[in-house]
Amino acid sequence: MHDALRPLEFLLGTWEGEGRGSYPTIESFRYREEARFWHIGKPFLAYSQRTWSVVDGSPMHSESGYWRPLGDGSLEVVLAHPFGAVEVDRGLIEGATIELASSSVVTTPSAKRIDGVTRKMSVAEGVLSYVFAMAAEDQPLQFHLTAHLERTA
């Protein structure tokens, strides 16, 4: 592993568990998730996750991208979303907790408008937990997702 990745080493592996989501403009939902962080010896983590419905097993959201620690306790993240959005975040690593805020979310012409997002992620006692908030569809920044995942590999 590249030395620069040490601050993010706690994320490495495959994680599985359950989450729930809501937003004022949609029906609340529950999902299962598999997330994977891996490295190829370079100074970034590769990441992908996929989710599916708890109710009927149908596929839901997925995303993938790269997490890049900068060596001063900060990091930059780029993520691509299948609904026509690219998320560019920056934030801080404090122990096993990461807080990210978007510096820009770029959407394709037909995608829903997303004005900003935040992510808080931490690992404690072998459980990866996150909370995701967004400002979208003319709503102020607020909760969209939370999940708790356990390392399976």
Ligand code: HEM
């Ligand atoms: C675990 C990951 C996620 C799941 C399971 C999930 C699930 C959902 C579901 C079920 C809906 C309502 C139906 C639909 O429009 O498809 C929705 C809406 C939406 N989601 Fe997510 N989502 C996830 C992550 C994200 C992320 C990362 C973003 C932004 C970067 C996002 C942005 C949106 C937007 C903009 C809407 C539309 C809201 C509206 O129509 O008013 N979602 N999501």
